[in-house]
Amino acid sequence: MSKIIDVKKTVVKFLKETIDCDDVTVIKIEKANEIWKAVAEVYEDDSFLKSMNLPPKKVRLFYSVRMDDKLEILSFERLSGEGMDSSDQ
Secondary structure, three states: OHHHHHHHHHHHHHHHHOOOOOOEEEEEEEEEEOOOEEEEEEEOOOOOHHHOOOOEEEEEEEEEEEEOOOOOOOEEEEEEOOOOOHOOO
């Protein structure tokens, strides 16, 4: 199996286990100096609405996940805005 497919599966599994969400779509994967970097689109319940006991609504968020060549997660973070500007990645 291709390594990039393994990276995608690892990102999806990690985010589903770490964040309260059902749907994860990996929208970007790149490798630089033995470090894999991925960006995923995730739909989560709006935490503000939830805190106000209002009907739930899904919001689209983006997460960056970094892992080493052995697919061990090194870091992850929620990106601001649309999450597609990789200049700070």
